[in-house]
Amino acid sequence: MAKVLRWDVMVGVLLIVVFGYGSLTSPSFATAGNLSFALSDLGEIALIALAMTMLVVAAEVDLSVASVLGLSSALVGSLWDAGLAIETIIPIAVLAGALCGLVNGLLVTRLGLPSLAVTIGTLALYRGLAYVVLGDRAVAQFPPQFVSLAVDDVPGTPIPYPVALFVLLAAIVGVVLHATGFGRSLYAIGAQEQAAFFAGIRVKRIKLLLFVVSGTVAAFAGVVFTLRYGSARADNGLGIELAVIAAVLLGGVDFDGGKGTLGGVIAGVLLIGLLRNLLMLGDVSTEIQSIVTGLLLIVSVLTPRLVSLAKPAALLRATSRANLKGSP
Amino acid sequence: MTPTRLTAVTALLALGVAACGGTTKSSVTSAPAPAPASSSAAAKADPNAPIKQGLKIAFLPKQINNPYETIVDNAGIEAAKEYGGEAKEVGPSDASASSQISYINTLTQQGHDAILIAANDANAVCGPLQQARDKGIKIVSYDSDASPECRDLFINQASSEEVGRSQVKLLAGMIGNKGEIAILSATANATNQNTWIEFMKDELGKPEYKDMKLVKVAYGDDDDQKSFTQTQGLLQAYPNLKGIISPTTVGVSAAARYISGSKYKGKVTLTGLGTPNQMRQFVKDKTVEKFALWNPKDLGYLASYAAAALVSGQITGAEGETFKAGKLGERTIGKQGEVILGPPFTFDAANIDQFDF
Numbered sequence: 001m002a003k004v005l006r007w008d009v010m011v012g013v014l015l016i017v018v019f020g021y022g023s024l025t026s027p028s029f030a031t032a033g034n035l036s037f038a039l040s041d042l043g044e045i046a047l048i049a050l051a052m053t054m055l056v057v058a059a060e061v062d063l064s065v066a067s068v069l070g071l072s073s074a075l076v077g078s079l080w081d082a083g084l085a086i087e088t089i090i091p092i093a094v095l096a097g098a099l100c101g102l103v104n105g106l107l108v109t110r111l112g113l114p115s116l117a118v119t120i121g122t123l124a125l126y127r128g129l130a131y132v133v134l135g136d137r138a139v140a141q142f143p144p145q146f147v148s149l150a151v152d153d154v155p156g157t158p159i160p161y162p163v164a165l166f167v168l169l170a171a172i173v174g175v176v177l178h179a180t181g182f183g184r185s186l187y188a189i190g191a192q193e194q195a196a197f198f199a200g201i202r203v204k205r206i207k208l209l210l211f212v213v214s215g216t217v218a219a220f221a222g223v224v225f226t227l228r229y230g231s232a233r234a235d236n237g238l239g240i241e242l243a244v245i246a247a248v249l250l251g252g253v254d255f256d257g258g259k260g261t262l263g264g265v266i267a268g269v270l271l272i273g274l275l276r277n278l279l280m281l282g283d284v285s286t287e288i289q290s291i292v293t294g295l296l297l298i299v300s301v302l303t304p305r306l307v308s309l310a311k312p313a314a315l316l317r318a319t320s321r322a323n324l325k326g327s328p
Numbered sequence: 329m330t331p332t333r334l335t336a337v338t339a340l341l342a343l344g345v346a347a348c349g350g351t352t353k354s355s356v357t358s359a360p361a362p363a364p365a366s367s368s369a370a371a372k373a374d375p376n377a378p379i380k381q382g383l384k385i386a387f388l389p390k391q392i393n394n395p396y397e398t399i400v401d402n403a404g405i406e407a408a409k410e411y412g413g414e415a416k417e418v419g420p421s422d423a424s425a426s427s428q429i430s431y432i433n434t435l436t437q438q439g440h441d442a443i444l445i446a447a448n449d450a451n452a453v454c455g456p457l458q459q460a461r462d463k464g465i466k467i468v469s470y471d472s473d474a475s476p477e478c479r480d481l482f483i484n485q486a487s488s489e490e491v492g493r494s495q496v497k498l499l500a501g502m503i504g505n506k507g508e509i510a511i512l513s514a515t516a517n518a519t520n521q522n523t524w525i526e527f528m529k530d531e532l533g534k535p536e537y538k539d540m541k542l543v544k545v546a547y548g549d550d551d552d553q554k555s556f557t558q559t560q561g562l563l564q565a566y567p568n569l570k571g572i573i574s575p576t577t578v579g580v581s582a583a584a585r586y587i588s589g590s591k592y593k594g595k596v597t598l599t600g601l602g603t604p605n606q607m608r609q610f611v612k613d614k615t616v617e618k619f620a621l622w623n624p625k626d627l628g629y630l631a632s633y634a635a636a637a638l639v640s641g642q643i644t645g646a647e648g649e650t651f652k653a654g655k656l657g658e659r660t661i662g663k664q665g666e667v668i669l670g671p672p673f674t675f676d677a678a679n680i681d682q683f684d685f
Contacts, residue, residue: 028437037433085350138425140451140475143351151455229426231452238424280434286392286421 007304008252008264015271022278029281032158040151040228042273043162044069044221044237046266048244050166050173051214053265055115056248057177058210059190059257060108063119065218065244067126068100069237072222074130077139077232086146090223097219098212100126105211109204115211123241130234139232150227162224174262182206190257246293247272250300272296373649377641383413385442385635386435387628390472391423396603396624396685397446400471403628404444410654411636425449432456436463442635445479446471454478466638470631476664480638480645483631485622487668488520491575492527494620494671495599496537499571502597502617506539507570510562512583512600514550514576524575543569548579555582563592574600580619584610604675604683611680623673624685630656630669 022029048065055062072093079089100122107118154164177183188196189203197203226232251268253260272293279289387404389397401417408415418435420427425448433456435443443460447453447469457467457478467479476482499509511528513521525545532542543566548555555578563569563586574580580600587593588610602619610616630653637643637651645665653659659667675683 028439031437034433034437037430037437041430041433080353083353085352087350138449138451141353143355146351147455225426228455229429229449229452230455231425231449233425233449233452235424236426238422277430277434280418280430281438283416283418286419290421 006252007300007307008261008267010303011251011264011267011271011300015267015274018271018275018278022274022281026278026281029278034277034281036153036158036160038273038277039158039163040160041277042269043160043166043228044225045240045243045247045273046163046166046269047169047221047224048214048218048240049247049265049269050169050262051210051217052244052248053251053253053260053262054173054177054186055210055214056245056253056255057190057257057260058186058207059193060115060207060210061119061245061255062101062104062115062211062214062218063241063245064100064104064122064126065214065221066237066239066241067123067130068097068215068218069222069225069240070234071100071126071130071133072097072219073226073232073236074134074234076223076226077137078134080142080232081139086143093223094216094219097222098216100219101212101215102208104215105208108211109208127234127238134232134234136234140230142227142230142232147227147230150224162228170262170266177262186210187258190254190259192258243272246297250297252300252304254304255301268300373644373646374641375643375650379411379413379636379642380441380640381412383408383411383441383636383639384439385413385415385444385632385639386438386440387415387417387419387631388428388431388435388443388445389417389419390446390448391427392417392419392421394423395605397471399624399683399685400446400628400631403625404632405628407629407632407654408636411633413632413636415632423448425452428453429456432460436460436465439463440465441639442466442468444468444470444631444635445474447474448472450475466635468631468635468638470627480665481634481643481661482664482666483627483634484666484668485627486670486672488523489527490668490671491601492524493531495524495573495575495601496528496531498618498620498674499573499597499599500537500540502599503540503570505537508541508543508566508568509571509573510543510566510569511545512555512558512562512572512574512576512579513545513547514579516547518550518576521575528573528575548574548576548582550576550578552578552582555579556586559583559586560590563587563590563596569596571597571599574598574602576600577602577606577621580616581606581610584615588613588615601672602675603685604680605685607675608680611675611677618674618676620672620674622669624683626656626673627669629654630659630667634659634667 028034052062075093075096076089079092104119104122107113108115149161153160185196185201185206188201193203225236247269248265249255250272251265253265276289279292385408387401389401405415418431420431428448432453436459443465445453450473454475457474461467468481468483469479470483471485473482511525513525532540544562546558546562548558572583574583580602583598584607587596587598593615598616599619601621603621607616607619633653643649643651643661645661647661647663650658650660661667
């Protein structure tokens with residue numbers, strides 16, 4: 001019973017409801033073409049959400065991910081323009097992302113600064129660097145075979161390649177997070193950092209690694225984004241850090257750390273994406289779309305709190321009733 | 329080896345392997361270009377085909393709630409009512425490069441007959457537009473073009489030549505083809521403005537303008553303050569100046585603001601390219617008699633009719649084809665599928681209040 005009441009399970013149920021409602025009310029919703037579009041629109045957000053989930057579970061956050069994505073896109077564009085091979089450019093861009101993550105991680109772990117403040121700073125810094133690298137230009141004409149890797153579906157399915165990659169990575173992260181000692185140490189750090197430290201967990205090293213992973217994944221998402229849109233720009237992915245964090249929170253990961261499941265986050269990402277797709281198919285205006293997503297997010301943060309408040313109250317009522325019955 | 333070191337080593341290895349060769353920009357561009365989409369070329373235009381009834385078209389502006397784009401799109405929606413079609417406007421709330429993509433995909437799924445788009449990024453919208461065309465949807469770009477290979481038609485608000493020449497004509501008409509004139513431009517390397525200025529100079533070479541003399545091209549860098557002081561400088565340096573052309577919305581409004589509060593008001597004629605909202609007070613206080621810009625209503629109207637003509641098979645998008653655009657009359661498709669709206673529209677005290685952008 002308690003398991004059904006868990007928020008991440010409820011998000012999963014909500015996802016099924018939205019999907020069912022969409023299939024019944026909109027003839028174009030549950031088609032392979034539409035689902036493929038909707039999924040590929042989510043690709044980068046979903047990838048970054050994997051790394052973000054681990055960070056938030058460990059009670060940290062990385063707000064600079066969208067800027068790292070933009071910087072990676074700008075690097076891809078300017079190096080491509082300079083005549084480098086795309087096979088060389090992609091590792092360079094990803095490496096640059098790892099470096100960005102390393103800087104975040106060092107500032108947080110070695111100087112003991114709060115990650116919220118650090119990554120708000122690097123959010124501006126990395127986006128600024130992206131503009132330094134590419135300026136206002138847009139670089140296009142990437143090699144078709146690489147573009148189709150970012151755009152096309154796995155043959156015979158409505159699943160775009162980046163989403164297939166996401167599924168693979170999600171399986172790995174899922175196992176690491178929920179079935180290994182490393183994963184458990186993330187929850188321990190998030191729940192009680194001091195206790196985790198005294199239990200022998202190398203808190204700083206693990207956090208540093210998480211930031212590097214976050215930067216690396218964001219930069220890789222930048223490569224996918226650039227190829228998918230066929231356009232490298234410094235302003236690519238502006239603001240998607242909020243979509244990522246929204247999905248993570250909606251999926252039931254506690255912002256204070258120590259709680260949450262990857263399954264919940266995946267359901268959260270899909271819920272936001274499919275809901276938005278459904279609203280757009282219904283010609284609901286952008287303003288209403290953001291209102292709906294915003295309300296959903298508030299409900300997702302509020303409900304678990306209310307449930308935890310209601311539980312002791314119900315318990316209290318039950319005991320007092322029992323006491324009443326017991327009295328003569 | 330720690331995971332971090334492992335990552336670094338792997339990345340370096342990948343780099344080393346990759347550096348030996350691969351896909352570069354030159355190897356891609358030297359490859360033969362893909363053949364143009366044959367679907368539109370194979371179809372035959374029938375200029376006498378009636379406009380299909382109940383057409384579903386959609387306007388996808390750079391962003392919604394932008395006053396200029398709203399005027400364009402509403403005029404297009406009105407035009408659709410005229411020919412018995414159904415039109416709507418959808419779009420993102422921000423004008424970033426990628427935000428239009430999911431809208432293109434949605435419109436494709438909804439099965440529209442045509443999508444009209446003011447592209448935020450000529451290339452980013454290309455893939456999804458191609459997918460829409462594969463499903464038989466016609467693509468018309470307006471205001472801001474998508475890559476030519478991804479759309480059927482581009483409705484261009486004005487040709488550079490017409491903008492340049494008409495500015496000279498407009499000013500000449502107000503100062504009686506006589507006197508010293510100056511140009512207040514944007515930056516010295518602004519592509520648009522420089523092309524227009526070339527055509528202005530060419531126009532001034534004609535015999536009817538022999539008494540007009542261009543004494544100076546000044547640059548206000550599209551900065552309000554700098555344009556303001558440049559205007560001041562021009563008027564002090566050339567006391568006989570009769571007219572100023574400022575073919576930039578920032579420049580013309582800054583110049584108007586300076587002139588309206590100076591002793592030159594009523595003595596020097598100012599014109600240029602401006603928006604009604606920026607220029608309204610200066611037209612009302614008689615600092616500026618006339619200025620120009622394209623009429624956004626006509627732009628939306630023409631785009632809407634062009635889409636209907638495409639879907640109905642009156643045109644295929646090939647150069648030289650013609651179609652009827654309602655009250656705007658017959659239009660011809662130019663090079664690269666471009667349809668030009670026409671000469672810029674002149675705003676004056678009599679009509680300025682009909683516009684809000």
